[in-house]
Amino acid sequence: MSKKTIVFFIIVVLTFLNCSSVFGEDNIENPKPVRGKVLEIISEEEEETTYAEGQTTTVQVIELKMTSGDHKGEKLIVENYIDSMFAYNIEVEEGDNVLVYLEKDENGEIIKGYISEIVRDKYLIYLVMIFFLLLVIVGGLKGVKSIITLLITAFAVLKVMLPLILKGYNPIYLSIGVSIIVIALTLLIISGFNRKAFAAIIGTSGGVLIAGIITLIIGQLANLTGLGSEEAQMLSLIPQGETFNFKGILFAGIILGALGAVMDVSMSIASSMNEIKIANPSITNKELIKSGMNVGKDIMGTMSNTLILAYSGGSIHLMLLFMAHDFSLVEIINRDMIASEIVRALAGSIGLIFTIPITALVASSLYNKIDKSKKIEE
Incomplete structure (x- = not known):
């Protein structure tokens, strides 16, 4: 990694850190869960529900030991309910680590505890560590750079973009700004300050912006609300929800969703054209463009499939639900949620095509400009 790249990376990280410290404060104060370990299941009784005939509720009386928070080391008895009518229940066994919400009195003493979820984060951390390790083993220095760019992207989205949207800033402008910064940093860190990186930056930015413009136009014409999903509807209920631009949030999601695939296509084309130019310095401008287009065409089909399959995979439960209830195709595609997903997949794919x-x-x-300038100097 060149000195210029390192300096540039440090400047941008410091800028992000500054933005995060100013804008990244939490707007909603919620009680935080603490960690606990199941020491013993004292009893487990099954009883009939009072609201549905033939259905049962299993009540577990559990002894927990707090492993984090102000009450770390203390033991607590909690009840855990397993309802046969619910598709998802939290079933625990001795030795399980769980997240617990504590209800406290004015003096900070625990009144009651509720198990909210099984602790899974350590397994996710193992998976991330394996992923990073494989990046380094297979990619070497490029793998290390990839890890850096992934961390920058996560930081930009989680610590800059999302907190600013919660603050009421326009998600359209935010997503465009964050995307361009992420594109520039990723490609410059991976490839350095060279013509290949600059070509890929311009190509990726152009493709992503086109995807965004198509989203805005079709979203307006099709009257997409951005409130088609259950999560969006829940978001509208928070204190800031009334001021959210949900169409803009839908736009931001589409931009971010398309970004990775578009960046991959653009860098592949720019890199291939660079290698062709090095191998054949006398190649004409027309032939070089044709070569780049041929590379892009080969990538286009698989990458378009990648986007569409990724979005389809995320909606597979919903599609199965519609099929199980025998909804017609007309009913399905005219639903706000489904129409939004179709626009998301196709707008990203169209942006990808324009990137080529x-x-x-x-x-x-x-x-060719660089080559001409070199000849003039000679």
């Missing part, structure tokens, strides 16, 4: 000619034209122009 944009990157090919920009890369060809940059490569």
